[in-house]
Amino acid sequence: MTNYSNYDDEYYLLYSDENSIMVDLDEDILSNNKDGGTFAIPGELIQDGYVYPLILDKPYKNDAIADFHDLPYTFSYRIIKDVAQRHTLPGVQWMPAYIHYKGKRYNDHVIMHLFNEINCLDEDNSIFKRVSEFTTIIDKIVLSKEKLDNIPLEDRLIFIMEEKTSLIFMHQIIVDEIMQHNPVGIRFIKSKDWGVSEAFG
Incomplete structure (x- = not known):
């Protein structure tokens, strides 16, 4: 059973949905x-x-x-x-x-x-593979409580995962502020629910 921290409930990954194009x-x-x-x-x-x-x-x-x-x-x-x-x-x-x-x-x-990059992956509980110095394949994300506890909340409301810079994280505070406007074209996936298939869902 995966040992999630409270941060896996507090953070969401940012994606577009079917109503948005590049x-x-x-x-x-x-x-x-x-x-x-x-x-x-x-x-x-x-x-x-x-x-x-x-x-x-x-x-x-x-x-x-x-x-x-x-x-x-x-x-x-x-x-x-x-x-x-x-x-x-x-x-x-x-x-x-x-x-x-x-x-x-x-x-x-x-x-x-x-360009706010934060090293935040719980390497013991996440499922990932480092292919090279610059490439990491991640199948399951678990955020590190120890790493994030050492960073003030206001410094990590929005950040890029240092281990995989294509992943953008937003705290629940930011997500709530955006979603109250009923936006079109945006999708958030809770960190603990994220997987490779969800990213393309």
Whole structure:
């Protein structure tokens, strides 16, 4: 039987769902503009600061723009506003953006640039294999209580798993703040329920 810690109930992994598709930076527009900037609270600067142009990766099935797209990880500002304004998140930058599609411009989006890496895997209880110095295959995640206890909560509300940097973790506090807006296109999987198949479900 797996020995889970309380953290496996508190943390969720971030994924898009079937209502979301990938976005790309519009390199044509990007090359004709000045260098970009990053802002702590994007809503206050979206008119005066640099705004990153995005395009949908492929035609969208119902011509609606979701609240979450990847990659890059892009949120509508309405669902991330509370998070951006309430919390000072180490290793997280919010970059104002817009999505243009079929002649329409959808403003008030932000790109999340995340570089808060935390070593958090319970190696005794997780199921994983290190293929190389830079590659780890994980089949079952168990978060280390010992490692996370040593990090203040405000420093680990959103982070990347250092052992596998494609996995983004959000604390229940952040998930609740996002989900109260009934977002379209975003999906959270509780850490203790995560598995390779769930990631593609």
